[in-house]
Amino acid sequence: MLSPQYTKEKQYKVLVAKLGIDGHDRGAKVIARALRDFGFDVIYTGIRQTPEQIISAALQEDVDVIGISILSGSHIYHMKKLMEGLRSLGADDIPVVIGGTIPIIDVEELRRIGIREVFLPGESLRRIADVVRELAKEKREKESYRG
Amino acid sequence: MTYLYDKRSINEIKDSLERWEKEVLPVWLDRVPERSEGFTTLSDIPVKRLYTPYDIQDFDYNKKLGFPGTHPYTRGIHATMYRARLWTMRMFSGFGGPEETNKRLKFLIEHGETGLSLAFDYPTLLGIDPDDSMAQGEVGIVGVSVPTIEDMKIMFSGINMGEVTTNMTINPPAPVLLSFYVGTAEEQGVDYSRIGGTTQNDPLKEFIAQKSYVFPPEPAVRVGMDLIEWSVKNLPKWNPISISGYHIREAGSTAVQELAFTIADGIEYVRQLISRGLDVDDFASRLSFFWDSHINFFEEIAKFRAARRMWATIMKEWFNAKKSRSMWMRFHTQTAGVSLTAQQPWNNIIRTAIEAMAAVLGGTQSLHTNSFDEPFRVPSEFAAKIALRTQQIIAYESGIADTIDPLAGSYYVEWLTDEIENRAWDYIDRIERLGGMLEAVKKGYPQREVTEASYTYQRYVEEKKKYIVGVNIFEDREIDEIRNVPLLEYNQEEIERRQKERISKIRASRNLERWERSLSELRKAAEKDINIMPYILEAAKARATLGEIMNTLKEVFGTYVEPPIY
Numbered sequence A: 001m002l003s004p005q006y007t008k009e010k011q012y013k014v015l016v017a018k019l020g021i022d023g024h025d026r027g028a029k030v031i032a033r034a035l036r037d038f039g040f041d042v043i044y045t046g047i048r049q050t051p052e053q054i055i056s057a058a059l060q061e062d063v064d065v066i067g068i069s070i071l072s073g074s075h076i077y078h079m080k081k082l083m084e085g086l087r088s089l090g091a092d093d094i095p096v097v098i099g100g101t102i103p104i105i106d107v108e109e110l111r112r113i114g115i116r117e118v119f120l121p122g123e124s125l126r127r128i129a130d131v132v133r134e135l136a137k138e139k140r141e142k143e144s145y146r147g
Numbered sequence B: 001m002t003y004l005y006d007k008r009s010i011n012e013i014k015d016s017l018e019r020w021e022k023e024v025l026p027v028w029l030d031r032v033p034e035r036s037e038g039f040t041t042l043s044d045i046p047v048k049r050l051y052t053p054y055d056i057q058d059f060d061y062n063k064k065l066g067f068p069g070t071h072p073y074t075r076g077i078h079a080t081m082y083r084a085r086l087w088t089m090r091m092f093s094g095f096g097g098p099e100e101t102n103k104r105l106k107f108l109i110e111h112g113e114t115g116l117s118l119a120f121d122y123p124t125l126l127g128i129d130p131d132d133s134m135a136q137g138e139v140g141i142v143g144v145s146v147p148t149i150e151d152m153k154i155m156f157s158g159i160n161m162g163e164v165t166t167n168m169t170i171n172p173p174a175p176v177l178l179s180f181y182v183g184t185a186e187e188q189g190v191d192y193s194r195i196g197g198t199t200q201n202d203p204l205k206e207f208i209a210q211k212s213y214v215f216p217p218e219p220a221v222r223v224g225m226d227l228i229e230w231s232v233k234n235l236p237k238w239n240p241i242s243i244s245g246y247h248i249r250e251a252g253s254t255a256v257q258e259l260a261f262t263i264a265d266g267i268e269y270v271r272q273l274i275s276r277g278l279d280v281d282d283f284a285s286r287l288s289f290f291w292d293s294h295i296n297f298f299e300e301i302a303k304f305r306a307a308r309r310m311w312a313t314i315m316k317e318w319f320n321a322k323k324s325r326s327m328w329m330r331f332h333t334q335t336a337g338v339s340l341t342a343q344q345p346w347n348n349i350i351r352t353a354i355e356a357m358a359a360v361l362g363g364t365q366s367l368h369t370n371s372f373d374e375p376f377r378v379p380s381e382f383a384a385k386i387a388l389r390t391q392q393i394i395a396y397e398s399g400i401a402d403t404i405d406p407l408a409g410s411y412y413v414e415w416l417t418d419e420i421e422n423r424a425w426d427y428i429d430r431i432e433r434l435g436g437m438l439e440a441v442k443k444g445y446p447q448r449e450v451t452e453a454s455y456t457y458q459r460y461v462e463e464k465k466k467y468i469v470g471v472n473i474f475e476d477r478e479i480d481e482i483r484n485v486p487l488l489e490y491n492q493e494e495i496e497r498r499q500k501e502r503i504s505k506i507r508a509s510r511n512l513e514r515w516e517r518s519l520s521e522l523r524k525a526a527e528k529d530i531n532i533m534p535y536i537l538e539a540a541k542a543r544a545t546l547g548e549i550m551n552t553l554k555e556v557f558g559t560y561v562e563p564p565i566y
Helices: A026-037 A051-061 A075-088 A104-112 A125-146 B007-031 B098-110 B122-126 B149-155 B174-187 B203-210 B217-234 B246-250 B255-275 B280-286 B297-318 B347-361 B381-396 B411-433 B437-442 B445-462 B492-509 B512-528 B533-541 B546-557
Strands: A013-018 A041-044 A065-070 A096-100 A117-119 B088-093 B115-118 B165-168 B196-199 B241-244 B287-293 B330-335 B366-368
Touching: A013 A026, A013 A051, A013 A125, A026 A041, A026 A065, A026 A096, A026 A125, A026 B445, A051 A065, A051 A075, A065 A075, A065 A125, A075 A096, A075 A104, A096 A125, A104 A117, A117 A125, A125 B445, B088 B098, B088 B165, B088 B381, B098 B115, B098 B149, B098 B381, B149 B174, B149 B492, B165 B174, B174 B196, B174 B217, B174 B533, B174 B546, B196 B241, B203 B217, B203 B241, B203 B246, B203 B255, B203 B437, B203 B445, B217 B241, B217 B255, B217 B280, B217 B437, B217 B533, B217 B546, B241 B246, B241 B255, B246 B255, B246 B287, B255 B280, B255 B287, B255 B297, B255 B411, B255 B437, B255 B445, B280 B287, B287 B297, B287 B347, B297 B330, B297 B347, B297 B411, B330 B347, B347 B366, B347 B381, B411 B445, B437 B445, B512 B533, B512 B546, B533 B546
Parallel strands: A013 A041, A013 A065, A065 A096, A096 A117, B088 B115, B088 B366, B115 B165, B165 B196, B241 B287, B287 B330, B330 B366
Antiparallel strands: none
């Protein structure tokens, strides 16, 4: 079902990261694995990552998209820090998406601080992959336009 | 031998079954084909169309079931089960600071809860103080913040610790939280002999699933065993460990893996304690377990029954336990958090009710029922009350609790109980060959198995091989239903500020000499392989904070970083 659709040259790179201190890594690992099976190049950070660690991994690996997983309810606090960090380093061209235990009432706030997509519980793997692919494509197109 | 069926009856049943399959069934299948080519349980065990005595033809009643309160305890650990005393209705709760949680505990007691169960926030679970940089934005969210003995005192003000029993879901910092609890009970004038409750204190499953590990596997196990050894000698009513399958299951394992890995954890702990020179009968009766009750009704019931039988066998035959209590698998159950959906959230009330019924039919000693709003946040009072009422309806209205183990003898349930048991034994054999669970965990074996199972399941959901109402079948476009769920509201920033303020006041007002001495004595004990519990108790009383105690231990034991495998 989840067959690769892209050749190596066009392969997009995604960082899947656990921001904050919650240890619920089931979702992050499933997403990392699914994205890999959909043909992405995936880097998974493991749990308990700070914004600094995530940003440095994203820059070092030159990723196209950052996917954050948080299930502790502290998503707004942590995402604000992450987005501030990205902006201060001029790395806010990397699109950021998030998934986890996020109440629908928080989606607007997350969008406002610059999160490109919020995946709520029950989201399909295929749609996550589609959205991530679109965002990655958009980032590369902007780069080549500038470049 | 107490066979249920003689050979002649079995042969006759087999003949008539074959006749039915040949003459009756095809006509029906022709008219309306079955809904699926093959049915399986949630754990992928194939489920046949029909079970008959033929499926349990060699069933030896006394050997497999016996009677309630007798070996192998398949039918229940007590001779009277719920006819005498209902299970403990123990709602996992905690949020904000000790003040908020104290209010919630009193609310639940007032509405008929019969035991307490504390959920801690992430900083507490990891043993860091609210003013630690890693704790920022996390204080009081997924549970209550309890960084000092003073917080524990506030949380239990107006609650008699000699009368309630309290479960604490806490692992690496379990000795610290137990010390806060014992210290608070002492101040209430409660004798050690009356302090009752449970510390989860199950280090191995932290590496397999829950992932709130702090120390590397070996010192983590040592800390856990120190607590158990101290507790069995000092707190006769305390359950020093709750060997937990729950988190393994929630992380995506199958029912069989949950059962096998948890029992393998238990085997490791028993060996560790025996190697310390303890007699198995001096501690085994204090070991308790914790299971998930998922949505596949019969699979869960079979799992609970198989669990009791396996543990009794292990304790008797592997470890030569003599006392019957040493062979009892006493357990707490929680309905499956992962089965709840954010879509059409009110449906979660129904899911929880089904899962709670399975737990009761499986003979649980205590039960937590999830609230329907938990896909979003820690439950509101309103939602928690419905969850508690669900248990009360099962207990007082349904009649489910009025006869013992009513599903015994069901061809399907007995077949499935055997099947789950056999599959679990295979896993346990594999783990034994790896050198036991501590070694298996160090090699990443159960971690990989769980990761694999969770991905398989997610693919089934994606492919609609497994259905979730509201998620991949009977979906609604309407989201007002979700928007209108009344969520618990509290000011997290204010709570974080208050918790920081309290801890700095405590740091400023304590006896520095006693505080410093307690921590340096603790460090020496940790380095020398002396049981650390008495030293942690002294440090807690000397107003050392959770973070300070844990940091002292981290300096000796180091910390664990998991390789990021997916």
